[in-house]
Amino acid sequence: MNYSQLRQQFIGGEWRDGKSTNTLTDINPYNSEVIASFQIANIEDIDDAYQAAHKAKLEWDKVNAYKKRDILENAVKYIEAHEEEIASIIVQELGGTRLKAAFEIGLVKNMIKEAATFPLRMEGKILPSTEDGKENRLYRISAGVVGVISPFNFPFFLSVKSVAPALGAGNGVVLKPHEDSPITGGTLIGKIFEEAGVPKGLLNVVVTDIKEIGDAFVEHPIPRIISFTGSTKVGSHIGQIAIKHFKKPLLELGGNSAFIILEDADIDYAVQAATFSRFTHQGQICMSANRILVHKAIYSNFVDQYKEKVSALTTGDPSDPETIIGPVINDRQAVTLENLIAKGIEQGAVPLVQGKITGRMVEPTVLVNVTSDMDVAQDELFGPVVCIIPFETEEEAIAIANDTRFGLSGAIHTSNIERGVEMAKKVHTGMIHVNDVTINDEPIVAFGGEKQSGLGRLNGQWSLDEFTTLKWISVNFGQRKFPY
The missing domain is CATH 3.40.309.10 (Aldehyde Dehydrogenase; Chain A, domain 2)
Incomplete structure (x- = not known):
C-alpha cells in the first residue's frame, strides 16, 4: 500500500494536494506523533470533485451490472490482502484497540459484500393502467451523485456504509472524512476502490476543514443526496441546508x-x-x-x-x-x-x-x-x-x-x-x-434512529431504496380518447 498517496486529495482519479494554502495535521491521539500533513481542499476542489463524480457516473451507467459486482468484490479482496496494514492505521490514527480494528474491518467487508449485490437488484415493475391499451413501467435508477460526510469514531466503516451502497446503486460519490480521521475515513477508502477498479472520478475524497469550505460541500448543486453521520447538532444544520437546496438528507446522529x-x-x-x-x-x-x-x-x-x-x-x-x-x-x-x-x-x-x-x-x-x-x-x-x-x-x-x-x-x-x-x-x-448489547449493525437489517437520532434507514434493501429513485415511464400502445 502506497502510504504517500494517502496523504493527498483523491479527485478525478488523481492523487494531488488541495488548492488551499492551509494544512491539516493528522496526529496519533495516544502519543501525539504526526501521522500525516494534508494540503487541504478548498471550494474549488469541492467543485472539481463533484464535477468528476458527475462525469464518471455517466461512464458507470454503461458498465455491465455483473462487472460492477466484480469491481465491488475486488474491494473486499484488497482489504483482505492488506488487513494487517489497515488495522495498524486504525490503531494509529483513531487510538482504536486491536480488538476494535478487527471488529471494524469485519463490518466493512460485510457491508461491501452486500453492496456488491446492488447492481443485480436494480429491479423495476410493470403495473396496470386505468387506461385501455396502456402500461406503466417503474424503473429503479441511481440518484446521481451522493455527498458523504463521515465521523471520527468508526470512520472506515461509517464511510463505507454509505460509499459502497451508493456506488453499488450506480451513483458517483464525493466523500469528506472528519478532520481527525482523514486516512481511515477517507483516503484509505479512495485507495481501496481505486485498486478495485472503479472508473476514475467515480469516487472522490476531499480532506478539508469547515472553516475553509463552510457549507459548500452540502450546497453544491450536483449532489442529490447528503449522507451524514455525526452529532445531532451538526446533523440538524446539514439537514436544514440540504432541504433548503432540495437535496435528500440521510442523517445518522447521536444516541443516549x-x-x-x-x-x-x-x-x-x-x-x-x-x-x-x-x-x-x-x-x-x-x-x-x-x-x-x-x-x-x-x-x-x-x-x-x-x-x-x-x-x-x-x-x-x-x-x-x-x-x-x-x-x-x-x-x-x-x-x-x-x-x-x-x-x-x-x-x-x-x-x-x-x-x-x-x-x-x-x-x-x-x-x-x-x-x-x-x-x-x-x-x-x-x-x-x-x-x-x-x-x-x-x-x-x-x-x-x-x-x-x-x-x-x-x-x-x-x-x-x-x-x-x-x-x-x-x-x-x-x-x-x-439479551444482547446495544452496539449492533448488520448488513441486511434496517439501521437508523428515531427523534433526534436521525432520518432514514441504511443497510440492505433500505440503502438500495435511499440511494436510488423510481422513474415512471408509461407506454400507450393505442391512442387515448380525449373529451375535447
Missing part, C-alpha cells in the same frame, strides 16, 4: 441508549454485555449504552459485579493487544467528558468508579445516584462514562428510557424473551436488542 436489566435477567451475562455496550472503543459509539437501568431487586448485586468488572479494564496503549480502553480522539473530547463528570457530581451523582483523566487518556467512570434530569442522563456521553439508574416497575423503566431527545439503540435483559420483546416495542428507539 438505555440498557435495561429486569429482575429475572442473568446478572453475570448482563454485566458482561453492559460493559461491552459502554466501553467498546472508549464509549465513542453512537449506540453505546449511556444509561444502565437496573431493577431494584437485583440492583446491589449488579452494581457490585459491574464495579469489579469495570475496575479491571485496562487503559493504555491501543497497540497493546491487552488494552481494552485507548485514548479518546482529541483534547476537546477529553475536556468535554471531564466537565460532564464534574457537572454530574455537582448535581448529585456519586462516582462508583472514578477514573483519572490524563490528556486524552480517560479511565472508566461509573456514576450512581443519577436522576433523569441530570445532564449526564440527558446528554450523549461519548466516552468511557456511564450512569446506573434503579427502577421498580417495567413502566418506570420505559418512562426513564424514553426520557431523552434521542432514540437510536437500546437493550433489554430478561429470562422471558417475549416479555422483553413487548417491552422493547414501547421504547421509542430505532433499534433495540433483547
Whole structure:
C-alpha cells in the first residue's frame, strides 16, 4: 500500500494536494506523533470533485451490472490482502484497540459484500393502467451523485456504509472524512476502490476543514443526496441546508441508549454485555449504552459485579493487544467528558468508579445516584462514562428510557424473551436488542434512529431504496380518447 498517496486529495482519479494554502495535521491521539500533513481542499476542489463524480457516473451507467459486482468484490479482496496494514492505521490514527480494528474491518467487508449485490437488484415493475391499451413501467435508477460526510469514531466503516451502497446503486460519490480521521475515513477508502477498479472520478475524497469550505460541500448543486453521520447538532444544520437546496438528507446522529436489566435477567451475562455496550472503543459509539437501568431487586448485586468488572479494564496503549480502553480522539473530547463528570457530581451523582483523566487518556467512570434530569442522563456521553439508574416497575423503566431527545439503540435483559420483546416495542428507539448489547449493525437489517437520532434507514434493501429513485415511464400502445 502506497502510504504517500494517502496523504493527498483523491479527485478525478488523481492523487494531488488541495488548492488551499492551509494544512491539516493528522496526529496519533495516544502519543501525539504526526501521522500525516494534508494540503487541504478548498471550494474549488469541492467543485472539481463533484464535477468528476458527475462525469464518471455517466461512464458507470454503461458498465455491465455483473462487472460492477466484480469491481465491488475486488474491494473486499484488497482489504483482505492488506488487513494487517489497515488495522495498524486504525490503531494509529483513531487510538482504536486491536480488538476494535478487527471488529471494524469485519463490518466493512460485510457491508461491501452486500453492496456488491446492488447492481443485480436494480429491479423495476410493470403495473396496470386505468387506461385501455396502456402500461406503466417503474424503473429503479441511481440518484446521481451522493455527498458523504463521515465521523471520527468508526470512520472506515461509517464511510463505507454509505460509499459502497451508493456506488453499488450506480451513483458517483464525493466523500469528506472528519478532520481527525482523514486516512481511515477517507483516503484509505479512495485507495481501496481505486485498486478495485472503479472508473476514475467515480469516487472522490476531499480532506478539508469547515472553516475553509463552510457549507459548500452540502450546497453544491450536483449532489442529490447528503449522507451524514455525526452529532445531532451538526446533523440538524446539514439537514436544514440540504432541504433548503432540495437535496435528500440521510442523517445518522447521536444516541443516549438505555440498557435495561429486569429482575429475572442473568446478572453475570448482563454485566458482561453492559460493559461491552459502554466501553467498546472508549464509549465513542453512537449506540453505546449511556444509561444502565437496573431493577431494584437485583440492583446491589449488579452494581457490585459491574464495579469489579469495570475496575479491571485496562487503559493504555491501543497497540497493546491487552488494552481494552485507548485514548479518546482529541483534547476537546477529553475536556468535554471531564466537565460532564464534574457537572454530574455537582448535581448529585456519586462516582462508583472514578477514573483519572490524563490528556486524552480517560479511565472508566461509573456514576450512581443519577436522576433523569441530570445532564449526564440527558446528554450523549461519548466516552468511557456511564450512569446506573434503579427502577421498580417495567413502566418506570420505559418512562426513564424514553426520557431523552434521542432514540437510536437500546437493550433489554430478561429470562422471558417475549416479555422483553413487548417491552422493547414501547421504547421509542430505532433499534433495540433483547439479551444482547446495544452496539449492533448488520448488513441486511434496517439501521437508523428515531427523534433526534436521525432520518432514514441504511443497510440492505433500505440503502438500495435511499440511494436510488423510481422513474415512471408509461407506454400507450393505442391512442387515448380525449373529451375535447
